[in-house]
Amino acid sequence: MKVFGICGSPRNNTTEYVLRNAIDKLESKNFETSIFFCAGKDIKPCMHCDYCLMNKKCIIEDDMSIVYENLLDADGIILATPIQSGGISSNLATIMDRTRALEAVDYNILRGKIGMSIAVGGDRTGGQDFAHLKNITYFMIHGIIPVSGGPFGSNLGASFWSNDNLDDIKNDSYGMESLDRTLVEFEKFLVKYID
Numbered sequence: 345m346k347v348f349g350i351c352g353s354p355r356n357n358t359t360e361y362v363l364r365n366a367i368d369k370l371e372s373k374n375f376e377t378s379i380f381f382c383a384g385k386d387i388k389p390c391m392h393c394d395y396c397l398m399n400k401k402c403i404i405e406d407d408m409s410i411v412y413e414n415l416l417d418a419d420g421i422i423l424a425t426p427i428q429s430g431g432i433s434s435n436l437a438t439i440m441d442r443t444r445a446l447e448a449v450d451y452n453i454l455r456g457k458i459g460m461s462i463a464v465g466g467d468r469t470g471g472q473d474f475a476h477l478k479n480i481t482y483f484m485i486h487g488i489i490p491v492s493g494g495p496f497g498s499n500l501g502a503s504f505w506s507n508d509n510l511d512d513i514k515n516d517s518y519g520m521e522s523l524d525r526t527l528v529e530f531e532k533f534l535v536k537y538i539d
């Protein structure tokens with residue numbers, strides 16, 4: 345089973361650390377994995393030109409082609425975002441908008457995959473839940489089944505407090521607990537609905 349993680353940070357730092365931790369844990373359970381890092385990539389915003397609706401592909405040629413391939417190939421998708429202005433990063437929002445070109449090919453193209461959300465804020469309550477809700481909304485729009493961390497805490501996904509640095513996020517044991525809880529649900533859903 346294949347899991348594709350998207351790191352929505354414009355740099356390689358705390359969100360990358362958390363996503364790699366999640367991916368390493370999944371690999372140790374024999375999931376096949378791949379990660380796309382937004383940092384340093386060229387992903388232009390959707391222009392709403394509607395070329396995709398007519399031609400079944402996006403008119404823009406950039407690194408989004410890597411994301412398209414991996415999204416199609418994946419059974420499970422992890423969206424990992426730093427909190428920016430109380431929500432997801434603009435990098436991740438751009439990827440979400442550009443997904444429109446996939447549904448232009450086939451309305452059901454992502455339906456039935458499993459999705460989980462990771463949110464990393466500089467503040468403890470900096471907008472992590474709001475970012476999860478955006479990720480979960482994206483999953484729902486595309487027919488992707490969103491998982492939570494279960495009924496007792498981590499209800500919307502894995503939430504981290506980085507205090508804007510790598511040392512502190514490594515010590516965020518509560519955040520790591522929320523990641524582990526969400527991964528348990530993610531794995532269960534993958535096995536139940538995809539296997």
Ligand SMILES: Cc1cc2nc3c(=O)[nH]c(=O)nc-3n(C[C@H](O)[C@H](O)[C@H](O)COP(=O)(O)O)c2cc1C
Binds near residue numbers: 358359431464465
């Ligand atoms: C433009 C910008 C806006 C930010 N806004 C928030 C915010 O609203 N809430 C918050 O908790 N952290 C905010 N942060 C801090 C980052 O979420 C935090 O430093 C995070 O760990 C960065 O992830 P990264 O290391 O993967 O880039 C912001 C950072 C930037 C650059």
